[in-house]
Amino acid sequence: MAENKKMSVAEILAAARKADGGSSGEAEPPAEAAPVEAEAAPEAAAPETEAAEPATKPKPATGASGGRPSVAEMMAMARAEKGGGAKPAAPKPAPKAKPAAAAKPAAKKPAAAKKGPAEPRDTASILAAARKGNKPGPMSKSEAAAKAKDDPKGKAKAPIVVPPMPAKPAYAKPAAPAKAKGKKDEVDEGVRDFLWVGFAGLGAVTALWSLASLKFLFPNVRREPPSKFKVGFPDAYPAGQVQTKFKAQYGVWVANAEYNGQQQIYALKSVCTHLGCTPSWLEAEQKYKCPCHGSGFYKDGINFEGPAPRPLERCAIRIADDGQIEIDKSRTFQEEMGQWEDPACYVSV
């Protein structure tokens, strides 16, 4: 332990590299487990790589399924080391003093790990394998079959030796760049021009298109009825009648009826006070009835059925200078606020 502490960072790295290169994939399962856990177990990996001589290594723990330990077992081992518990593979406790140095070899390990026997290394399969090992969870039939078949095979897998790369032959070397230079430039120019045209065109189209959509915000026709309009002379409104012909155009009913003992001509806005649908005047039942949730209003606009919480609203109404009735929709009067007393909202007859 004491010697370990005295090693410099460089030495450690050298040792780690030696261990990396020198060991076949199969030789050091616990160290391979480390990359699986990522850098989470740096201390676990470090002592292992330093003491890489095969002789000092205790026998690798054999997996339940075959000669080599399963990933689950490796993980278990790594965890045990980290926790400082029983250490089958690394007899010495991790030197806590140099986690940074240790982390580097650990990070390098994936390369070594790849040399090992083909075993799925993605997270999902590792997790699955881990679960398979220690939990009697469900297992598919195909898995069970595969497991049974795997056992004898796993032991005798030779390490893969990568032969050195052959030297590149002459014909494979990149061609001399000088040869087609002039021609290539011409081509480039053409391409560049073409791109310019393309982008300019694209920009123009986009600009036009945005303008067109902007135009869309200002429709050609705006059907917004004027808020002030005339609806004819008072004698066109016989007592007790509701005139519905202005509803389609202006959204008001003009009625001549009694309200609070007074015969009045008034204009009701045809907007339901519940959620704003347009009720319709039912002559036979003498009521305004809303098709949306069934609110009903008396002829004078007072709500009496359905959910509407308040009466219809009245619009300002007056006799214009020419003797016609003029309605101003921009001013409304609400009964529940006591505004119907206002003489601006009715014409006495």
Next chain:
Amino acid sequence: MTHGLTDAQFFDMVSRFLGPYYIALALMNGLAALYLWRSDQTKTWFRLPIPLTGKSLPITNVIGWLVFALLFTILAGIGGKSGGAQLLELPESWREAINTYTDPIWYSVITTVGLVVVYVFRGFFVKPAVAWIIWNLMWLFLGLSMTDSDFFEIVAKPDNVPIVMLVFLLAFFTWLGTYQAVINDRRKENGEPPMEKVNDEKVLVWPDLVYTELICMIALTAFLIFWAIALPAPLEEAASSVKTPNPSKAPWYFLGLQEMLVYYDPWMAGVVLPSLIVAGLMAVPYIDFNKAGNGYYTIKERQFSYIVFQFGFLEMWVTLIVLGTLLRGPNWNFFGPYEHWDAHKVEALNNVNLSEFFWEKMLGRSLPGTLALADISPSLDPSNWVIVPWLGRIVDPFLQFFSLLFGRELPGTLLVLGYFIALPPIMALTVFRKFYERMGFIRFMVMANLLLFMGSLPIKMLLRWIFDLKYLIAIPEYFFNF
């Protein structure tokens, strides 16, 4: 759709529909029989003794379904012949009866009682044979009702076809879930593990799940394309701000909300309650402390959750959608399924607020008015305030509002406050004692309030139907109605 058709033409049209319809039903039963027979699931219901020979003939489910298939074939023969549909009408008296029992009160009472009965006797209703008979009867009822022109008009409207599908699909899936839950509950009683734990072979996401999803996706797309071609979406006249079609219905999945709007202020039914539905569903994992039922169907171990969910979903959501689609007509009036949609149907619905009911009817006096600063003492009139007149103008509305809340609307205010403030502790002390002990104060309060809000809808509906009550608290001056 049936407008301008003579009776004969109408029945001709229905016949063209009924022929294939009944043949499809016959096929459905025939295939069921075939499947049961080939997969060795025949069950003998009883043995029919054959006279003289001393032997007896076993009557199995296969034979039963074959008889059904035969009956449907006969119906197809009768109904499919041109004009033959006339012979397959439901008797007039039945239709009358159904019409009268689909008014709001009966409709809700019957659906509620029906759901309770199905729930209590679920052990009986989920038996495959029983469920299959009910399934057949549902289709038969639809077929027989189709010969009524008013019913046909509603049900065959392309807008409403999804609702009919919804009813059948929902019946099927509810059965499917309940069936497995009943089996599991029984196994639990015998000390066996639930079905899901016995044969839980692991499957992989890729390819098992992804392939299934892909196939479903393609099949569903094909179905939607077919549907869109077969039943073109109905187009209505151009929209107009001064004309609302009558009746004006929301998209079908919102009809429950629209129905809610009939009983509540838009603010309540359009904003508060829908957000509470979403918030409540999100709170379920937080509220739920029952660990049972994880990964398998069960009812016994989760009675409370099951009942609350089914009440909220089947009763408050789906039934209201069905009601809104099939039973609401012009002017948002109620119409029986075989009733003509008469735009001039008069229904006296004179609704009163609780305050009017209390002050005017019970105490025989006029409604108390509002209170303003000036009323308390002339010196308090904001217009007399030399230094800070705006302060008075700010205080005044508050004073008015609260004087209404605790003056004119006092009875309703007390009721609502009592409902939301006094009930939870009472619940905690009585029926929900165990829940309270396990959940702790905050969790219990969240649950209790969500439950109370859910309960407020049917309560309000009942009050409307029985007492013509409009609002418990009605302060339209400040857009505050409850």
